[in-house]
Amino acid sequence: xxxSTGRRITxxxxxxxxxxxxxxxxxxxxxxxxxxxxxxxxxxxxxxxVHQYLSGKTPLGTDATLKWAAxxxxxxxxxxxDLAGVTSLAMPGLDMQLLTxxxxxxxxxxxxxxxxxxxxxxxxxxxxxxRESLKTRHVDKDIIRYRADVLQMQL
Numbered sequence: 344x345x346x347s348t349g350r351r352i353t354x355x356x357x358x359x360x361x362x363x364x365x366x367x368x369x370x371x372x373x374x375x376x377x378x379x380x381x382x383x384x385x386x387x388x389x390x391x392x393v394h395q396y397l398s399g400k401t402p403l404g405t406d407a408t409l410k411w412a413a414x415x416x417x418x419x420x421x422x423x424x425d426l427a428g429v430t431s432l433a434m435p436g437l438d439m440q441l442l443t444x445x446x447x448x449x450x451x452x453x454x455x456x457x458x459x460x461x462x463x464x465x466x467x468x469x470x471x472x473x474r475e476s477l478k479t480r481h482v483d484k485d486i487i488r489y490r491a492d493v494l495q496m497q498l
Contacts, residue, residue, distance in 0.1 A: 352402055359423045360399030363411060366422065367397055370415050386410055387443060405465040406446040413442055419466070426466050438477065445473045448482050453491060464494040 371377045379397070383390040395401035396411070403411070403423060412419040419426045449469050453460065460468065468490050476482045 350402065352399065355423075355425065356402040357399050359403045359408070360396065363403065363422050364397050364399075366411075366415050366417055382414065385439075386414055405462055405469060406450060409442070409466065409469055410446065413439060423462075425462055441476055441480070441482075442473055444482050445469060445476055448472075448484055449487055449491075452484060452487050456488070456491070458491050458495055460491070460494055464497065468494055 379390045379393045382388075383393045386393070392401070396403060396407060401407075405426075408419050408423050408426065412422055446469055449465075449472060452458075453465075468487070471490060472482065472487055475486060
Protein backbone atom coordinates (compact mmCIF):
# COMPACT_ATOMS: atom_id res chain seq x y z
CA UNK A 344 0.00 0.00 0.00
CA UNK A 345 1.13 3.51 -0.67
CA UNK A 346 1.30 5.97 2.16
CA SER A 347 -0.43 8.79 0.26
CA THR A 348 -3.38 6.91 -1.23
CA GLY A 349 -3.79 3.96 1.09
CA ARG A 350 -4.15 1.53 -1.83
CA ARG A 351 -1.96 -1.09 -3.39
CA ILE A 352 -0.03 -0.38 -6.57
CA THR A 353 -1.61 -2.40 -9.39
CA UNK A 354 -0.17 -3.68 -12.65
CA UNK A 355 -2.03 -0.84 -14.43
CA UNK A 356 -0.38 1.67 -12.06
CA UNK A 357 3.07 0.24 -12.81
CA UNK A 358 2.36 0.35 -16.56
CA UNK A 359 1.16 3.98 -16.33
CA UNK A 360 4.29 4.94 -14.39
CA UNK A 361 6.50 3.26 -17.00
CA UNK A 362 4.70 5.14 -19.78
CA UNK A 363 5.02 8.41 -17.88
CA UNK A 364 8.74 7.81 -17.34
CA UNK A 365 9.28 7.16 -21.08
CA UNK A 366 7.35 10.33 -21.99
CA UNK A 367 9.29 12.27 -19.33
CA UNK A 368 12.65 11.11 -20.71
CA UNK A 369 11.60 12.07 -24.26
CA UNK A 370 10.52 15.50 -22.97
CA UNK A 371 13.89 15.97 -21.25
CA UNK A 372 15.67 15.41 -24.57
CA UNK A 373 13.47 18.03 -26.25
CA UNK A 374 13.61 20.48 -23.32
CA UNK A 375 17.15 20.34 -21.89
CA UNK A 376 16.37 22.44 -18.78
CA UNK A 377 13.54 20.15 -17.71
CA UNK A 378 14.26 18.75 -14.26
CA UNK A 379 12.16 17.19 -11.52
CA UNK A 380 12.60 20.39 -9.53
CA UNK A 381 11.29 22.52 -12.40
CA UNK A 382 8.34 20.20 -12.99
CA UNK A 383 7.54 20.24 -9.27
CA UNK A 384 7.51 24.03 -9.27
CA UNK A 385 5.41 24.25 -12.43
CA UNK A 386 2.92 21.59 -11.31
CA UNK A 387 2.61 22.78 -7.72
CA UNK A 388 4.07 19.61 -6.22
CA UNK A 389 7.25 18.77 -4.35
CA UNK A 390 10.24 17.27 -6.14
CA UNK A 391 9.65 14.17 -4.02
CA UNK A 392 6.10 13.84 -5.35
CA VAL A 393 7.33 14.16 -8.95
CA HIS A 394 9.85 11.40 -8.23
CA GLN A 395 7.15 9.22 -6.63
CA TYR A 396 4.99 9.45 -9.77
CA LEU A 397 7.91 8.85 -12.15
CA SER A 398 9.13 5.83 -10.18
CA GLY A 399 5.66 4.29 -9.79
CA LYS A 400 5.66 4.52 -6.01
CA THR A 401 2.52 6.69 -6.05
CA PRO A 402 -0.34 5.74 -8.39
CA LEU A 403 -1.38 8.26 -11.02
CA GLY A 404 -4.93 9.33 -10.25
CA THR A 405 -7.09 11.27 -12.68
CA ASP A 406 -5.91 14.69 -11.55
CA ALA A 407 -2.22 13.78 -11.64
CA THR A 408 -2.58 12.10 -15.04
CA LEU A 409 -4.31 15.13 -16.53
CA LYS A 410 -1.73 17.51 -15.03
CA TRP A 411 1.17 15.42 -16.33
CA ALA A 412 -0.42 15.09 -19.78
CA ALA A 413 -1.00 18.83 -20.03
CA UNK A 414 2.49 19.62 -18.77
CA UNK A 415 4.20 17.20 -21.14
CA UNK A 416 1.91 18.00 -24.08
CA UNK A 417 0.55 14.49 -24.59
CA UNK A 418 -2.87 12.90 -24.64
CA UNK A 419 -3.73 11.49 -21.18
CA UNK A 420 -4.38 8.12 -22.87
CA UNK A 421 -0.66 7.91 -23.62
CA UNK A 422 -0.14 7.70 -19.86
CA UNK A 423 -3.28 5.80 -18.78
CA UNK A 424 -5.05 3.86 -21.50
CA ASP A 425 -8.13 3.50 -19.28
CA LEU A 426 -8.90 7.14 -20.16
CA ALA A 427 -9.64 6.13 -23.77
CA GLY A 428 -13.22 7.42 -23.69
CA VAL A 429 -12.27 10.82 -22.31
CA THR A 430 -11.69 13.84 -24.55
CA SER A 431 -8.08 14.95 -24.43
CA LEU A 432 -7.05 18.07 -22.58
CA ALA A 433 -3.52 18.00 -23.97
CA MET A 434 -3.84 20.70 -26.60
CA PRO A 435 -2.02 23.80 -27.70
CA GLY A 436 -2.95 26.82 -25.63
CA LEU A 437 -3.82 24.79 -22.54
CA ASP A 438 -4.35 27.11 -19.57
CA MET A 439 -2.41 25.26 -16.88
CA GLN A 440 -3.47 27.69 -14.16
CA LEU A 441 -7.16 27.23 -15.00
CA LEU A 442 -6.76 23.44 -15.25
CA THR A 443 -5.05 23.39 -11.86
CA UNK A 444 -7.92 25.41 -10.36
CA UNK A 445 -10.50 23.08 -11.93
CA UNK A 446 -8.72 20.00 -10.57
CA UNK A 447 -8.44 21.57 -7.12
CA UNK A 448 -12.13 22.55 -7.03
CA UNK A 449 -13.32 19.16 -8.32
CA UNK A 450 -11.21 17.33 -5.74
CA UNK A 451 -12.41 19.64 -2.96
CA UNK A 452 -16.09 19.15 -3.84
CA UNK A 453 -15.81 15.38 -4.24
CA UNK A 454 -14.00 15.13 -0.92
CA UNK A 455 -16.41 17.38 1.01
CA UNK A 456 -19.36 15.37 -0.31
CA UNK A 457 -17.72 11.96 0.08
CA UNK A 458 -18.41 11.30 -3.61
CA UNK A 459 -16.45 8.53 -5.29
CA UNK A 460 -16.41 8.33 -9.06
CA UNK A 461 -14.85 5.81 -11.41
CA UNK A 462 -11.51 6.86 -12.88
CA UNK A 463 -13.19 7.56 -16.25
CA UNK A 464 -16.07 9.58 -14.77
CA UNK A 465 -13.63 11.55 -12.63
CA UNK A 466 -11.67 12.47 -15.74
CA UNK A 467 -14.87 13.33 -17.63
CA UNK A 468 -15.90 15.67 -14.80
CA UNK A 469 -12.55 17.47 -14.89
CA UNK A 470 -12.54 17.68 -18.72
CA UNK A 471 -16.13 19.00 -18.95
CA UNK A 472 -15.55 21.52 -16.17
CA UNK A 473 -12.33 22.72 -17.80
CA ARG A 474 -14.00 23.17 -21.19
CA GLU A 475 -16.86 25.15 -19.60
CA SER A 476 -14.44 27.23 -17.54
CA LEU A 477 -12.48 28.19 -20.66
CA LYS A 478 -15.58 30.01 -21.92
CA THR A 479 -16.16 32.03 -18.76
CA ARG A 480 -12.62 32.12 -17.30
CA HIS A 481 -14.31 31.12 -14.03
CA VAL A 482 -14.79 27.77 -12.27
CA ASP A 483 -18.45 27.35 -11.26
CA LYS A 484 -18.60 25.04 -8.23
CA ASP A 485 -22.38 24.60 -8.55
CA ILE A 486 -21.90 23.13 -12.02
CA ILE A 487 -19.23 20.79 -10.64
CA ARG A 488 -21.67 19.61 -7.94
CA TYR A 489 -24.44 19.05 -10.50
CA ARG A 490 -22.17 17.11 -12.90
CA ALA A 491 -20.77 15.02 -10.04
CA ASP A 492 -24.32 14.09 -9.00
CA VAL A 493 -25.21 13.09 -12.55
CA LEU A 494 -22.07 11.00 -12.95
CA GLN A 495 -22.57 9.33 -9.56
CA MET A 496 -26.13 8.33 -10.54
CA GLN A 497 -24.68 6.55 -13.58
CA LEU A 498 -22.78 4.12 -11.35
